[in-house]
Amino acid sequence: MKPEKNRKKRSYNRSESIECWLMLAPFLAFFVLFTVIPVLISLPVGFTDFDMINMPHFTGLSNFKNLFLSDRIFIRSIRTTLIFAIFSGPVSYVLCFMLAWLINELPKHLKTVFTLIFYIPSMASVYTVWQLIFSGDQYGYVNSVLMDLGILTSARQWLTDSRYILFVVILVQLWISLGAGFLALRAGFQNIDKSLYEAGAVEGIKNRWQELVYITVPAMKPQMLFAAVMQIVAAFTADIVGRNLVGFPSTDYAAHTVMTHAYDYGWVRYEMGYSSAICTVLFLVMYGVNKLITRLLAQED
Amino acid sequence: MRGFNSARRISIDGEVPCSEFENVRFSYDNDWQNVIPQTDEGEDIYVYLTAGEGHNITMEAVPGDIGEPMRKLEPIVDELNEYYRRILMITGPSPDKYTDYNVDRVIPEITGDFKDISGRLKEIKKSIEDLTGFTGSEAAGIERMYVILDKCTEKPARIPMYLSQLKDNIAAISSWMRDYRDQPLEIDYIEIASADAEFSQVKENFFSSLAFGAKAFIASFKQDYSLVSGSEKKDALTVWVSLGRDQALAVKELVESEFTPVYDIPVNISIVQGGVVEAALAGKGPDVALFLGGEFPVNLAARGLLERLDEKDGFEEAKQNFQEEAMTQYTYDGGVYGMPLSQSFPVMFYRKDILTEAGITTLPETWDDLVEMMPALQRNNLHAGLVLPSSNISASTEPGHTFALLMLQNGLGYYNDDMTATTFDSVSAVQSFEKWTDLYTDYRFEQVYDPFSRFRDGTYPIVIQNYTFCNQLKSAAPELNGLWGFTLVPGTELPDGTVSHAANSAGSGAVVFTKTKNKDDAWQFLKWFTSTEVQSEYGTLVEGLLGTMGRYDTANTEALSNLSWTPAELKILETQRDELKEIPVIPASYAVTRNIMTAFRETVNSHRNPRDTIMWYNRDINTEIKRKLKDLAE
Numbered sequence: 052m053k054p055e056k057n058r059k060k061r062s063y064n065r066s067e068s069i070e071c072w073l074m075l076a077p078f079l080a081f082f083v084l085f086t087v088i089p090v091l092i093s094l095p096v097g098f099t100d101f102d103m104i105n106m107p108h109f110t111g112l113s114n115f116k117n118l119f120l121s122d123r124i125f126i127r128s129i130r131t132t133l134i135f136a137i138f139s140g141p142v143s144y145v146l147c148f149m150l151a152w153l154i155n156e157l158p159k160h161l162k163t164v165f166t167l168i169f170y171i172p173s174m175a176s177v178y179t180v181w182q183l184i185f186s187g188d189q190y191g192y193v194n195s196v197l198m199d200l201g202i203l204t205s206a207r208q209w210l211t212d213s214r215y216i217l218f219v220v221i222l223v224q225l226w227i228s229l230g231a232g233f234l235a236l237r238a239g240f241q242n243i244d245k246s247l248y249e250a251g252a253v254e255g256i257k258n259r260w261q262e263l264v265y266i267t268v269p270a271m272k273p274q275m276l277f278a279a280v281m282q283i284v285a286a287f288t289a290d291i292v293g294r295n296l297v298g299f300p301s302t303d304y305a306a307h308t309v310m311t312h313a314y315d316y317g318w319v320r321y322e323m324g325y326s327s328a329i330c331t332v333l334f335l336v337m338y339g340v341n342k343l344i345t346r347l348l349a350q351e352d
Numbered sequence: 353m354r355g356f357n358s359a360r361r362i363s364i365d366g367e368v369p370c371s372e373f374e375n376v377r378f379s380y381d382n383d384w385q386n387v388i389p390q391t392d393e394g395e396d397i398y399v400y401l402t403a404g405e406g407h408n409i410t411m412e413a414v415p416g417d418i419g420e421p422m423r424k425l426e427p428i429v430d431e432l433n434e435y436y437r438r439i440l441m442i443t444g445p446s447p448d449k450y451t452d453y454n455v456d457r458v459i460p461e462i463t464g465d466f467k468d469i470s471g472r473l474k475e476i477k478k479s480i481e482d483l484t485g486f487t488g489s490e491a492a493g494i495e496r497m498y499v500i501l502d503k504c505t506e507k508p509a510r511i512p513m514y515l516s517q518l519k520d521n522i523a524a525i526s527s528w529m530r531d532y533r534d535q536p537l538e539i540d541y542i543e544i545a546s547a548d549a550e551f552s553q554v555k556e557n558f559f560s561s562l563a564f565g566a567k568a569f570i571a572s573f574k575q576d577y578s579l580v581s582g583s584e585k586k587d588a589l590t591v592w593v594s595l596g597r598d599q600a601l602a603v604k605e606l607v608e609s610e611f612t613p614v615y616d617i618p619v620n621i622s623i624v625q626g627g628v629v630e631a632a633l634a635g636k637g638p639d640v641a642l643f644l645g646g647e648f649p650v651n652l653a654a655r656g657l658l659e660r661l662d663e664k665d666g667f668e669e670a671k672q673n674f675q676e677e678a679m680t681q682y683t684y685d686g687g688v689y690g691m692p693l694s695q696s697f698p699v700m701f702y703r704k705d706i707l708t709e710a711g712i713t714t715l716p717e718t719w720d721d722l723v724e725m726m727p728a729l730q731r732n733n734l735h736a737g738l739v740l741p742s743s744n745i746s747a748s749t750e751p752g753h754t755f756a757l758l759m760l761q762n763g764l765g766y767y768n769d770d771m772t773a774t775t776f777d778s779v780s781a782v783q784s785f786e787k788w789t790d791l792y793t794d795y796r797f798e799q800v801y802d803p804f805s806r807f808r809d810g811t812y813p814i815v816i817q818n819y820t821f822c823n824q825l826k827s828a829a830p831e832l833n834g835l836w837g838f839t840l841v842p843g844t845e846l847p848d849g850t851v852s853h854a855a856n857s858a859g860s861g862a863v864v865f866t867k868t869k870n871k872d873d874a875w876q877f878l879k880w881f882t883s884t885e886v887q888s889e890y891g892t893l894v895e896g897l898l899g900t901m902g903r904y905d906t907a908n909t910e911a912l913s914n915l916s917w918t919p920a921e922l923k924i925l926e927t928q929r930d931e932l933k934e935i936p937v938i939p940a941s942y943a944v945t946r947n948i949m950t951a952f953r954e955t956v957n958s959h960r961n962p963r964d965t966i967m968w969y970n971r972d973i974n975t976e977i978k979r980k981l982k983d984l985a986e
Contacts, residue, residue: 102983103633104655182743187800208799210743212957298743300946302953319747319942321651322983 097328102321114328132308138221140286143228151236173230178295181223185209210297216305224292232278239274276348287337309333358535359416375416384554413535417483421476437810444733447512456508466501473498497521526831580604580621588618592638602893617873639868645860647747649682650937653689659864662688673908680934690861691882695907696818697857698752699838703813719842736814747942749935751858752816758784760854760933761844776970786962789955820905827901840928853931887911943976
């Protein structure tokens with residue numbers, strides 16, 4: 052009887068796993084083809100001088116050497132990306148969490164409405180509207196409101212003055228950043244077992260803050276990890292928002308992040324080898340930061 | 353037009369058979385409908401057609417019933433526009449709500465006239481309602497207008513507050529008037545039946561339309577929308593057109609009727625917008641690409657993707673068709689890699705009426721004249737608009753770029769003779785840069801503005817734009833007809849006393865890729881397409897399809913005179929074109945344009961010293977040029 056039981060168990064597992072693979076197959080195909088393979092290819096391309104037209108020639112470490120030692124703009128872009136990541140990453144993360152928490156308190160129908168309202172900017176292309184709001188003529192909304200209030204006397208160039216550019220870009224990035232991470236946190240809040248709160252009330256939890264720290268956050272660890280990963284990726288690879296909002300290139304490279312720098316070398320200067328080198332460096336940095344955050348969040352026990 | 357009807361005058365063989373045919377009404381309907389001309393009593397009208405010979409049916413758009421109210425509305429719009437501008441000159445575009453402008457005391461006749469206009473508007477609205485039987489949304493625009501005018505007459509002190517509403521309503525009525533002129537009508541077929549036959553049914557059955565929809569949906573997966581004309585032959589020439597469907601169809605018509613039969617070369621035409629560069633890089637590009645512009649020809653040529661044209665048969669003759677320096681945009685390292693197709697250059701547009709009202713009688717001929725005019729303009733809250741690159745800085749210099757104009761007029765190009773460095777460290781160049789930034793820092797020119805809206809509402813009576821702005825004005829702002837004109841760009845007085853109106857231009861051209869197998873066929877195609885005859889025909893075709901808005905800015909000098917420009921306009925265009933000088937595109941042009949803009953913005957926005965700034969950024973430009981030269985030499 053025992054061998055029979057084992058045989059049944061084995062065949063059950065195999066057919067189950069085949070079904071799982073079949074369901075994964077379409078997404079896996081796209082993922083491997085368009086994400087994994089390009090990443091793997093760009094690593095060796097970083098060691099060549101590929102200009103997209105002629106065959107690449109091996110140039111060794113010269114790209115990386117130029118990158119760190121003689122590329123002034125790259126160093127500047129690291130600074131810009133860090134400022135960007137520090138301001139928009141954690142702030143956005145906290146914002147996602149707070150909003151998800153607050154929305155969770157609302158009655159059922161309002162929950163959906165508000166989730167939609169906060170999620171839509173991440174999908175839609177909001178740059179035209181923001182360009183209108185920050186437009187540099189006196190008809191732009193910010194300019195005209197401030198001029199009406201008497202704070203300004205003449206139109207400020209929000210999008211082309213290097214003093215204001217980073218601020219504007221961070222603002223819009225925060226607006227757009229409520230994306231997949233936000234949804235994950237929303238779902239996470241809904242899945243918390245209500246009995247935990249009751250048990251907590253019995254055990255002596257006095258206010259909402261303690262409830263948050265002792266029950267909610269530990270229960271949401273997987274979602275918080277996911278949201279953190281998404282925010283880090285978004286913060287470090289922010290490039291489109293800068294390009295679409297303040298133009299390419301931004302005045303004096305004020306909103307020039309590492310990704311924009313890579314885009315510049317790849318598509319404008321036809322130096323794909325150098326661009327791949329930049330992307331490889333960014334990839335390694337992000338990988339390191341991710342590992343750090345995972346360890347941090349995993350220790351929160 | 354919703355709520356109204358479109359009217360047509362129908363004539364048979366050049367004669368209108370009866371009075372009902374003078375004004376056949378097609379009422380507005382979303383669905384298919386049969387329209388049968390009938391008498392007032394509802395009887396069908398019969399027309400006699402003699403047998404055995406062909407007949408012509410002509411349908412001509414006529415104003416119809418709506419003509420009378422429209423005729424009364426036109427002068428009202430003109431009067432309102434004039435009042436709007438006079439109020440604007442007193443209050444400025446954003447009136448301060450705490451200031452008493454006393455508009456009714458400065459313009460004493462305003463209340464009386466507004467009352468009069470309001471009365472006339474009420475009459476017109478009534479007559480429109482009588483026509484259609486109900487208040488359409490169009491008549492509501494008129495109602496909004498006279499409501500505002502009544503409010504202005506009641507409380508003249510609030511006129512500045514209503515300024516923006518006045519402007520919006522005037523614009524709404526103008527655009528409605530423009531729409532009515534079109535008398536839009538789409539005809540599917542014309543049916544002629546004798547007395548005993550029945551006209552076919554046009555109301556569609558729900559199920560048959562459902563079946564049709566399903567079939568059309570499935571067919572949409574099978575059809576190749578980008579291929580405009582295909583040829584079965586394997587060695588056909590592949591041509592990609594980087595513009596819209598209308599232009600591609602025009603090319604196709606010309607190719608099929610005049611190129612393939614004469615030269616016996618089959619051609620495949622596809623519409624591909626964007627992605628031509630990427631396709632070429634991937635090796636899947638075409639043999640010939642049309643309307644490729646910007647910095648792409650030079651960049652592709654520098655990397656060996658384009659075929660060199662100046663050593664081919666017939667190049668010298670083909671070159672005569674264009675302005676002297678038009679080839680510059682397609683020249684790299686001494687070789688020419690493309691033929692110009694379109695060429696756009698700047699001219700100065702001006703509002704005659706507003707300048708006269710502001711007391712300016714002569715147009716500025718030089719930059720100094722323009723600056724001298726500024727106090728008179730700015731006192732009346734008016735401005736002048738110059739060309740300034742927007743956020744996305746392209747590698748090729750925009751036509752009319754103020755800095756480029758100043759440099760060229762002083763006889764300087766951007767680069768030295770062998771294109772290895774810029775000329776920006778010379779005294780003349782630094783002075784030009786300083787002059788440019790002074791316009792914005794000392795003389796308060798605005799950096800960002802919308803040329804069309806501002807020219808139309810009159811706040812910017814002088815605007816420098818490409819001459820194609822003309823087409824936009826003619827088709828989208830018809831209420832300004834006769835009130836504006838254009839002339840040469842402001843120039844610089846040279847030491848010998850003459851004034852140089854040099855300017856740069858930009859355009860798109862035709863290129864041949866090196867990977868093509870039939871190089872001679874491709875070159876033949878280029879020569880044919882850029883010839884005067886074909887360019888004129890193409891221009892007329894495109895203008896016929898797209899209207900005035902789509903008038904083609906051909907690079908072919910003679911073809912331009914064959915398009916529908918008036919002789920006066922043509923003269924100005926030719927004079928300006930003769931003075932064009934070009935700024936070459938080099939592979940490192942992106943560094944040049946972006947550093948110039950950064951230097952400009954640092955000087956103007958952050959108030960730095962112009963001379964230091966341009967010298968500083970010039971270093972970056974030269975480093976980048978050297979780097980690119982080394983990069984491409986390997």
